[in-house]
């Protein structure tokens with residue numbers, strides 16, 4: 001929702017000043033998805049708002065639900081017809097839900113293990129489109145009578161947040177504003193592949209929001225193969241940026257590390273990672289999240305089941321704080337690195353170094369009956 005658009009409509013309609021707060025409260029506190037549900041507003045005004053300043057700048061194209069019910073993935077259609085995916089997750093069996101938002105349609109970074117990277121970049125999302133993914137899932141919880149509330153938001157969906165910094169920053173302001181979405185900064189995390197100017201600016205602008213760095217390899221020759229952005233911002237620059245960030249904010253930083261069998265999961269890779277963590281000056285403030293690679297149409301392999309634990313133990317032996325992250329939503333292609341909404345077009349944006357050869361990703365699943373069983377698991381729930 002764009003509050004400025006709402007204000008314009010109210011002014012044009014000659015509504016009294018108090019109406020704006022009433023309208024915004026109806027959406028932010030009442031978790032509405034359309035103005036038609038806003039019973040506190042006069043009916044003709046609701047109709048006008050729905051036409052001229054709709055609550056959501058996006059609409060559900062389809063929603064998949066994982067077998068265990070703890071992951072819901074939506075393909076959301078934007079005003080220009082583009083699709084992005086956003087995910088609702090329940091990482092713990094309490095009533096707190098996390099929303100994973102996208103910041104771009106596709107991504108220019110081309111990380112070789114990631115389905116979104118296969119799409120290339122189509123466009124940035126607006127602040128409204130980013131914020132509305134959270135509003136969408138809040139309305140979804142309400143309309144599907146699911147217990148609990150959205151208490152965490154992670155910027156780890158499609159796109160590189162710091163490649164769309166201004167809109168990401170505006171959306172963060174909306175999420176953190178107590179008069180709007182009102183999330184606690186401690187429960188919001190932004191992940192970057194390592195755009196150094198973005199890390200620096202983020203430390204100044206949002207020192208209480210969590211930062212995650214998608215590292216995936218701690219030496220340059222290996223990281224360049226997996227994360228092409230490393231050619232612009234190498235591990236030496238990342239260490240310096242993290243040092244400054246830690247000094248400035250005193251906040252914990254999460255290091256995300258996708259384990260790719262035989263590529264970055266060897267003992268020497270654990271040593272390089274341990275060295276990287278210590279070189280940032282505050283190993284007590286860095287926490288490594290290990291993620292076993294989730295299947296995508298890229299040429300990698302997941303490590304054997306027990307391997308992440310062994311890698312974790314090697315890191316612990318080096319004095320590194322580390323967790324193996326449980327993957328939710330793999331059966332609906334909603335886990336880390338699996339989001340994709342169309343076949344790859346010619347690339348635009350940042351150049352990409354040739355990585356391992358890729359095969360065609362699977363085409364979008366077609367709409368079907370509600371809760372129909374899908375071959376990959378998960379229930380299919382078309383919403384519109």
Ligand code: SF4
Nearest residue numbers: 107109111114117159
């Ligand atoms: S991992 Fe993130 S930054 Fe890399 S290609 Fe995928 S979406 Fe982009």
